[in-house]
Amino acid sequence: MLPRLRAFARSLAGTRDAADELVQATCERALRAASRFEPGTRLDSWLFRIMRNRWIDEHRARRPHASLDDPCLAPALELESARHEEPDERLRLGEVRAALGRLPEAQRSVLVLVCVQGLSYREAAAVLDVPVGTVMSRLARARAAVSAALGENKGGGEDRGREGGDG
Template sequence: MSDNVLHHIPALRAYARSLCGRQEDPDDLVQETLLRAIEHADKYQPGTHMRAWLFTIMRNRFYTNVRKSARERTGSEDCVSDKPISQATQEWHLRHQEMWDQLGRIPVHYREAIVLVSVLGESYIRAAEILDCDIGTIKSRVNRARTMLKRALEPEF
């Protein structure tokens, strides 16, 4: 496992997108995570899993931001600049968007587990460390999330 933070940026971006959805800019969350990691570099223990450490920082930063934004209401929901100018016409883009929309609708504890394991390729053990729960809980959450997504995305016959 590499202790070079730069190797983990693509995974951090993917995890940030799963946490933020359309609410915030995921790159801002990645930047905040990296800043926190630099500020607290003395707390990192060489030989431990850098990626799990960074994911934990990101998750904690995200929930701190959520609590803070609940107190600070802005006019971002009414902002016209957040609206797309034109819709993409490619079917693959629409299916991809539909999948992310459905992913955003499942409960957050299921979404975090499936993104860590299925999208980012984390092991169940590492995901359990990041989310601070038992490995059996992670397996159950991933299975339930897959079932929810499958039901939501498959056409009914």
């Protein structure tokens, strides 16, 4: 779970150091609250919710700022192979990072939870404590913004079928 937690933490916190601190705080809180985890439910959704709540608490207390110079992109997207790809492919990955970094936090979180972490709309809604329709709306806006930033005319359809069971 740590790579996935780090990926989500980066989408929230913006910097690697802040993300690492958020992961550590999440793990500590989860260990203290382990008795409240309901067997048979998804551990990842439970941990993502703890992380998001922790981030909100810290954000409200300190009002931290994430630098757009260090775009928020889930480390899961920083594929090891990208280091060995052609310069054009690395440039494209940089464009994706920049586009994600410009998204509002609410859209970025939904995009990371659904498209990177693989949560269903319903699971993402539970993590973010919003209605499923809000997840769908934010995801559509996030995809459109990233597509526009990358100069693509089509919206992505890689998540078709995920809607089933979330309505």
